[in-house]
Amino acid sequence: MQIHVINPNTTASMTDKIGACANRVAAESTRIHVSQPESGPVSIESHFDEAISAVGVLEEIRRGETLAMDAYVIACFGDPGLLAARELTRAPVIGIAEAGFHLATLISTRFSVVTTLSRTAIIAEHLLDQYGFRHHCRRVRATDLPVLELENPAGNAYQALLEECQRARDEDGIGAIVLGCGGMADLTERLTHDLQLPVIEGVSAAIKLAESLVSLGLGTSKHGDLAFPRPKPFAGRFADWSQEPDRR
Ligand code: 5HY
Numbered sequence: 001m002q003i004h005v006i007n008p009n010t011t012a013s014m015t016d017k018i019g020a021c022a023n024r025v026a027a028e029s030t031r032i033h034v035s036q037p038e039s040g041p042v043s044i045e046s047h048f049d050e051a052i053s054a055v056g057v058l059e060e061i062r063r064g065e066t067l068a069m070d071a072y073v074i075a076c077f078g079d080p081g082l083l084a085a086r087e088l089t090r091a092p093v094i095g096i097a098e099a100g101f102h103l104a105t106l107i108s109t110r111f112s113v114v115t116t117l118s119r120t121a122i123i124a125e126h127l128l129d130q131y132g133f134r135h136h137c138r139r140v141r142a143t144d145l146p147v148l149e150l151e152n153p154a155g156n157a158y159q160a161l162l163e164e165c166q167r168a169r170d171e172d173g174i175g176a177i178v179l180g181c182g183g184m185a186d187l188t189e190r191l192t193h194d195l196q197l198p199v200i201e202g203v204s205a206a207i208k209l210a211e212s213l214v215s216l217g218l219g220t221s222k223h224g225d226l227a228f229p230r231p232k233p234f235a236g237r238f239a240d241w242s243q244e245p246d247r248r
Pocket residue numbers: 009042043044045075076077078115116117120123147180181182183
């Protein structure tokens with residue numbers, strides 16, 4: 001089974017970290033391909049960053065389709081371009097936020113999310129509503145760490161994250177925590193140990209869900225709104241997305 005893991009930002013060290021996490025949890029028979037878009041923001045910390053990164057995700061999906069991937073993982077906690085990506089393939093496409101939420105509700109009645117900048121908390125809240133998990137989630141908390149602070153070995157990202165998770169554990173009446181950034185993929189075990197509470201990060205969750213779907217022969221439905229986009233000409237910088245309109 002081949003799973004294509006896409007880090008929607010353009011920071012190679014974070015792409016490597018996400019790839020290492022995916023390889024750590026993948027089944028022996030699973031081959032992980034990890035990539036990032038050629039163009040786009042070094043980190044995704046706003047609606048604008050997200051909109052631009054979504055195009056990069058779609059370009060990586062299109063590339064993956066030429067390599068016959070069995071599944072895709074979008075490794076940014078905003079799940080940028082998720083539904084549009086599903087339109088481009090029959091393979092399952094899993095966003096790390098959606099995956100994290102699903103697993104959290106399987107092991108706890110209530111969870112909290114701990115993310116990076118407070119300005120991105122609303123993005124997670126919108127996803128909780130969109131996916132129908134709002135009533136399972138007690139709070140979306142922010143550490144106010146810029147995403148790339150997670151790439152700074154000399155920084156205090158871990159301590160800041162641990163302290164916000166401790167507050168969530170002690171104040172929110174929850175049974176689990178979902179980490180709100182792909183760049184936190186390597187911190188799960190240490191946090192779980194230090195907090196003595198289940199901590200879920202989306203990259204691992206998405207890999208295992210993708211493997212389950214593929215092994216069940218389940219892919220993205222082409223019946224209804226996730227059918228392939230209707231072929232049409234595209235202008236300007238997107239001209240290479242053009243397809244001859246279906247004249248049948
Ligand atoms: C992420 N940004 O997972 C999100 C986290 C966030 O570049 N990778 C990013 O803050 O929304």
